[in-house]
Amino acid sequence: MATDLQVLTAVGNDTRYELLRRISNADEGVCVCDLEAAVGVSQSAVSQALSRLYTAGLVTRRKEGSWRYYEPTETAAALLETLDDLRGSHE
Template identity: 85%
Template sequence: MAGPSDETDACCVQPGDVDPAALASDLQVLSAMGNDTRYELLRRIASVEDGVCVCDLETAVGVSQSAVSQALSRLYSAGLVTRRKEGSWRYYEPTETADRLLDTLDDLRGSDD
């Protein structure tokens, strides 16, 4: 006859360890995408071949230059965009990580975008 401890042991499983560095990295990426302006900027950047100029992004999202700069800096720090300078302009492109994340979100939504 099984005792009470046998039943408890059968249903309780200890969760596995979580790598603190991986957790911090994942949270940085998710946090960077978790703001309306940053997410919209990332989507707009990912929709264009060969990079998007900051001046075009400011106009597209309708927020101040300062807000766009801060948002892009956060996306860059999270490894979701790259940037290059041509003359006095900066151009942003999605990283492979950003492309994969956006594709996954599209798949979850059932979108072909």
């Protein structure tokens, strides 16, 4: 149950949810620098949000030079697909 709550809490914030959607919709890893500009919050806030998503097992990260790139995990893909399905059934 603790793991479930950690995942749900991680996506229970507007910024983290938007970041996860953007990462999931990208064709390849997304750089922190691109995410910062896209969501309009500080680099510090983006880094904290990504750290929370990473800890919850929703994104992976890799370092290339001085940049980190994020990609969705299978858990994130399944969660977002479920949310899309639920939204579709209520429209």
